[in-house]
Amino acid sequence: MPNHLDALERVINDIVRPDAPSVDADGTFPRRGIDALGEAGILGLTIAEPLGGGGSLADAVDVVRRLAEACGSTAMVVLMHYAAAALLDGYGDETVREAIGSGQHLTTLAFSEEGSRSQFWAPLSTATRTDGRIRLDAKKSWITAAGEADSYVWSSRPVAGEGPMSLWLVPSDAPGLSPPGRFDGLGLRGNRSSPVEATGVVVPEDAALGADGAGLDLALQMVLPWFLVLSGALGVGLMDAVTTETGSHLTATRLEHLGERLVDQPMARADHARMRIATDQVAALVGEAVAAIAAGRPEAPLRALEVKAAAGETAITVTELAMKLCGGSAFRKELGIERRFRDARAARVMAPTTDALLDFVGRAINGMALL
Ligand SMILES: Cc1cc2nc3c(=O)[nH]c(=O)nc-3n(C[C@H](O)[C@H](O)[C@H](O)COP(=O)(O)OP(=O)(O)OC[C@H]3O[C@@H](n4cnc5c(N)ncnc54)[C@H](O)[C@@H]3O)c2cc1C
Numbered sequence: 001m002p003n004h005l006d007a008l009e010r011v012i013n014d015i016v017r018p019d020a021p022s023v024d025a026d027g028t029f030p031r032r033g034i035d036a037l038g039e040a041g042i043l044g045l046t047i048a049e050p051l052g053g054g055g056s057l058a059d060a061v062d063v064v065r066r067l068a069e070a071c072g073s074t075a076m077v078v079l080m081h082y083a084a085a086a087l088l089d090g091y092g093d094e095t096v097r098e099a100i101g102s103g104q105h106l107t108t109l110a111f112s113e114e115g116s117r118s119q120f121w122a123p124l125s126t127a128t129r130t131d132g133r134i135r136l137d138a139k140k141s142w143i144t145a146a147g148e149a150d151s152y153v154w155s156s157r158p159v160a161g162e163g164p165m166s167l168w169l170v171p172s173d174a175p176g177l178s179p180p181g182r183f184d185g186l187g188l189r190g191n192r193s194s195p196v197e198a199t200g201v202v203v204p205e206d207a208a209l210g211a212d213g214a215g216l217d218l219a220l221q222m223v224l225p226w227f228l229v230l231s232g233a234l235g236v237g238l239m240d241a242v243t244t245e246t247g248s249h250l251t252a253t254r255l256e257h258l259g260e261r262l263v264d265q266p267m268a269r270a271d272h273a274r275m276r277i278a279t280d281q282v283a284a285l286v287g288e289a290v291a292a293i294a295a296g297r298p299e300a301p302l303r304a305l306e307v308k309a310a311a312g313e314t315a316i317t318v319t320e321l322a323m324k325l326c327g328g329s330a331f332r333k334e335l336g337i338e339r340r341f342r343d344a345r346a347a348r349v350m351a352p353t354t355d356a357l358l359d360f361v362g363r364a365i366n367g368m369a370l371l
Pocket residue numbers: 080108109110111112113116117118119120141142143144145185187188191193346348349350351352353354355356357359
């Protein structure tokens with residue numbers, strides 16, 4: 001595997017970090033950064049080694065965490081790409097896998113729907129067989145990188161099989177897909193997470209990703225662990241950024257009439273310590289989830305569920321503390337802290353939402369089925 005971390009740092013320093021404020025302010029998709037990440041081998045990192053990748057979930061965690069420190073929107077686009085690519089690496093055809101491996105193909109997840117909302121495990125959209133091809137009709141409510149990604153990993157009800165869900169690879173320029181609307185969100189404003197409708201979209205039978213009706217099992221086994229753990233990494237990146245930024249502000253800012261810095265106030269130091277401890281706790285949980293998954297330990301699924309809930313809620317607390325500690329400077333956008341404060345609020349409502357995860361964890365630790 002090439003030394004992707006040097007290349008990643010270059011792209012972050014030259015493009016992702018400088019572009020982050022305008023991506024947020026204007027709600028523009030971070031196209032320059034995504035293209036540069038493709039060229040630097042970062043988008044192909046997790047595909048099989050012979051196709052140019054060979055990176056692990058741990059490598060992806062590192063990438064998403066570093067990106068999130070600089071730009072939450074870019075990190076979310078890459079997170080969704082890695083989660084969808086995890087399935088395509090097993091079930092996508094050679095052409096799409098090669099394109100991902102060479103960094104020329106951005107993919108994403110199209111699971112959430114207008115009807116079943118965050119409960120993606122129960123799609124209402126349809127797949128029907130017509131003249132040996134598959135017709136897809138759907139009202140997808142949120143697709144990160146809608147219209148910017150090259151493909152969508154798409155859920156629907158099965159054509160005829162048992163089970164709640166089938167999965168398909170849908171090109172983002174397929175006739176019958178509505179143009180994505182503008183995304184004007186509270187946070188992650190560059191991630192272009194827009195609704196897309198499918199009306200009579202036709203794909204070949206071999207666009208199926210896995211067996212008809214087996215989509216939920218595949219999503220839970222192959223997509224969800226990546227999505228959950230990388231969401232944890234994104235939260236850690238946001239928390240690291242505001243914790244560092246807060247430290248710089250506290251040490252550089254003076255109360256001149258007292259001859260003191262803000263960091264000389266014991267209460268400020270204690271709150272800053274709380275931020276550091278909370279960030280490091282979640283980082284440790286992310287590491288533990290990665291290790292459990294890599295070793296195939298029995299608690300791995302539980303750790304994956306825990307990590308997104310913990311990271312999502314902790315990132316809200318830590319960014320809130322940063323807003324308080326940095327006062328009006330944070331409120332006035334001088335420090336980039338309020339951007340992370342807004343970005344951090346996405347994880348709570350991204351499926352599985354924090355409330356759904358708490359229910360899943362409660363079920364898992366009490367010997368109950370998740371669904
Ligand atoms: C920035 C961003 C990017 C996104 N990108 C994608 C994407 O790329 N692909 C994609 O498929 N989706 C994506 N989504 C959609 C996301 O995964 C959720 O489906 C969506 O945010 C849910 O919003 P809703 O209003 O439909 O929630 P609702 O389903 O209406 O839920 C509202 C609230 O109800 C409660 N609730 C719902 N279900 C349960 C439950 N089972 N147990 C307990 N409480 C529950 C929770 O408190 C929840 O927050 C994205 C969302 C955001 C914010």
